[in-house]
Amino acid sequence: MAPKFKSNLELVKQVDCFPNSITEPEAFSERMADHARLMYLSHTVGYIIPSVLEALQDKELSGEWWEFTPGVVRLLGDTEEVRTKNIGETLDRWRKAKRFQVLSGWRNEMYTIYAPQGKPCFIMERSATPLFGVIAYGSHMTVYIPATATSPMKLWVPRRAAGKQTYPGMLDNTVAGGMGDGANPWECIIKEAGEEASLEAEYVRAHAKAVGYVSYFYVRHKEAGGEAGLLQPEIEYCYDMVVKEPSEGGPVPRPCDGEVDEHLLMDVEEVKMHLADGKFKPNCSAVLLDFFIRHGILTAENEPDYLEIYARLHRRLEFPTR
Amino acid sequence: MAPKFKSNLELVKQVDCFPNSITEPEAFSERMADHARLMYLSHTVGYIIPSVLEALQDKELSGEWWEFTPGVVRLLGDTEEVRTKNIGETLDRWRKAKRFQVLSGWRNEMYTIYAPQGKPCFIMERSATPLFGVIAYGSHMTVYIPATATSPMKLWVPRRAAGKQTYPGMLDNTVAGGMGDGANPWECIIKEAGEEASLEAEYVRAHAKAVGYVSYFYVRHKEAGGEAGLLQPEIEYCYDMVVKEPSEGGPVPRPCDGEVDEHLLMDVEEVKMHLADGKFKPNCSAVLLDFFIRHGILTAENEPDYLEIYARLHRRLEFPTR
Structure with a gap:
């Protein structure tokens, strides 16, 4: 049987899967009943x-x-x-x-x-947040090496620990973590960069750049851990960080706290392939698709679902926010 | 009397001003009645x-x-x-x-x-599109010189012709134009870059980068021309283009078709000042605020309304789209 590859819109629909009251008012009302x-x-x-x-x-x-x-x-x-x-x-x-x-x-x-x-x-x-369908916040960072005349853009991609409770073995954003009480998104990403990828705080402060956020309304799959069907609307602050090739002195993310098994350096085509193959944790796909759109890799001309993908990555939630 | 400066959220509210059914359901129902x-x-x-x-x-x-x-x-x-x-x-x-x-x-x-x-x-x-409240599409490009160790980021900012029918004399995005039947966003921005800013098509093809879009629901002010209160939901495809300083051989946008009186090179602080002072055409403010968020100039830590601003710049419209 031929493998079933997912379109980018299908990837977004996996993470933004609660009916939208604007575009699917009947499905929304039915669900809310x-x-x-x-x-x-x-x-x-x-x-x-x-x-x-x-x-x-x-x-x-x-x-x-x-x-x-x-x-x-x-x-x-x-x-x-x-x-x-x-x-x-x-x-x-x-x-x-x-x-x-x-x-x-x-x-x-x-x-x-x-x-x-x-x-x-x-x-x-x-x-317990998905039991109440309240917004959870986090920070995600994509660490990448820009394309040159002879080399495509490359991204640092961690593989989650095989023993991790949620989404074991799946691919992830370079750095990602939830934002607890009292934290702010910037301090959160700096802390996580140290804990998850052994990146020095001083380096991250100097090189990471805030680039917006993705928001979506996730309904948990069983891979999320716990009951399937729990509600998890999320706002993930996004950061980009340009680094050099390791051979040119660029920092190399290394596992640190046991949450990650290894960090792989993948070019854009490899990342796209693993996305289509369903190898990335769902909300990490969302962050990567937003990255691809902001970097002109996905465009209105090469992605038929461009408008819907980007709209769903920036879903307006009805709940009050930070 | 002290001048009244606008916050970034106030700027967004000027361009996204039709009530939102998700966050203002009562105002939306009342308006739609x-x-x-x-x-x-x-x-x-x-x-x-x-x-x-x-x-x-x-x-x-x-x-x-x-x-x-x-x-x-x-x-x-x-x-x-x-x-x-x-x-x-x-x-x-x-x-x-x-x-x-x-x-x-x-x-x-x-x-x-x-x-x-x-x-x-x-x-x-x-x-006639604002008479029917249907979505209009366009392409907008921000042409900028990145910051260096000794110089802040600078943006090329045109001043609209004093005799232009809509928003005469106001500041604008470097290149911007509406997208007619049969056009695509990329060809649209290349054509407009030539017509409005005398930028060569070959140069723009090589250097412009698609970076997403802004969407909002505008209710026309009288400066838009014609009756105030007409409805104009819009989707504006956004492009960034990095250029060098003119002194280093970077291209200099020049008026061409009479729509623009002059192109000014402003640093980020000047652009912010003119934004707060209401000098930019409303939807150009939206494109610039999206640019500032994508470039880490506005962040969750320095902009109290960060989440709402970015959400409103990516408003989901209930109408079918391209």
């Missing part, structure tokens, strides 16, 4: 799927910190601190009861969920 | 404001090529050719009757309006 909105004042901060709603409504299991009206869930608590404490109590109970597999990947990393005007609404354990 | 949808099959291809709806419903004035149901207008005709002929007849009559000021800027340039899957739905006179 059995989802509840997690609301703070008049703002929706996340979507809750039926299996999570059911757990929340079980007061013995989840506690009495939740208020339910048709289609709407509210986390009780008058201040950020109280709301943070309340959701923390619920999550501790779920974890002890092994109620959701996804919590077996407990990280002890706190993520901030925002109210309007960038004010924190509450803070919660990272691994 | 008296607008009709221009529909083709089950797809909305434009929005029609009350004054235009009234003109369309006057059969003596506008002909019998329009069908009305509550909130919906359809252009009759079973084929693209017939629909194109029918809307053309209506527009000719409006023009002769001087029914809309905006048609005094008649261009004799045909723009394509798309059905799903990028198929043309009909073709129409450029100056």
Whole structure:
């Protein structure tokens, strides 16, 4: 059987897979019919799927910190601190009861969920964010060697550790990591560059460049770890960093914290091939396609789905953000 | 009185000013209450404001090529050719009757309006597109000299001709132009680079780089020419072109077709100042802010409205596209 290669649009659809209310209003309404909105004042901060709603409504299991009206869930608590404490109590109970597999990947990393005007609404354990369909933030960096007259552009591509909990063995962006409470995107990428790729902070500060962000609404596959179908809208700040060839003194990313098995130097055609072959972690495909569009590798003339791909990589989410 | 400088978010709000159904659902519904949808099959291809709806419903004035149901207008005709002929007849009559000021800027340039899957739905006179709230396409290029150790980044900035019909005397992107029927974004920017800035086609082909697009939903100010309040959703393909300093042999853009009075070489701080001072044509501000974000000049750390600015520069429109 011939291998089935994925188009770039198919790659984007794997990561931006929750129906869009603007372009697919009927599919969106249908999907939302059995989802509840997690609301703070008049703002929706996340979507809750039926299996999570059911757990929340079980007061013995989840506690009495939740208020339910048709289609709407509210986390009780008058201040950020109280709301943070309340959701923390619920999550501790779920974890002890092994109620959701996804919590077996407990990280002890706190993520901030925002109210309007960038004010924190509450803070919660990272691994639980997809249970509430709230926005998770991260920073991703593409480290590359520009094309020359005789050599194509090359990208540094890590292979995730075979033993990693999520997407083991898949290809990744050069540096990538989630952004915990109190962090900012720039410090996040510098820290991750050290931890994941042994790149010196001083070097990264001098050479990395902020280039925007990608946003999408991911519905988790089983490779993400935990239950399939959990909701994970994300905003990933993107950075580019130009480096020289190793033979010319350019830095060589090296595994450091055990999250990565090896760093490969691939030219653009190899990266495209591995993308089409489904070898990259889904949201890393999104970052790479954005990189290809910003660098004139994918264009309106060579990519029939150019407009839709780029639009979906910059999806507007209805939730308040940082 | 102290001058009132505009924030970057205010600049974006000037060009993306139609309510967004995702983030402002109530304002969107309220606005749409008296607008009709221009529909083709089950797809909305434009929005029609009350004054235009009234003109369309006057059969003596506008002909019998329009069908009305509550909130919906359809252009009759079973084929693209017939629909194109029918809307053309209506527009000719409006023009002769001087029914809309905006048609005094008649261009004799045909723009394509798309059905799903990028198929043309009909073709129409450029100056009339804001009467139907259909997507207009264009290409914009930022020509710049990168920063060096001793010199900041500089951009080539044209001043529009004082006698130009739209936005006379305002600052603009280095090269910019609308994309007529049958054109593609790349050929469009090469043609405009010659016509507006005397840049040689061969040079532009070798040095310009596609870098994505900006999209927004503009509601026309009076400076756009014609009636204020007309609807102009747009997709502008963006290109960057690195050049050398003129003193090092870099090309110098020169006025050519009378649309531009002069080309100025400004450093980034000057461009920012003129942006804040409202000196740039609104959609050129959008292209420049996207450029600043892609080049790490505006970042999540130095621009409090970073997420919203970039999201609004990549607005998803509900209409089918190329």
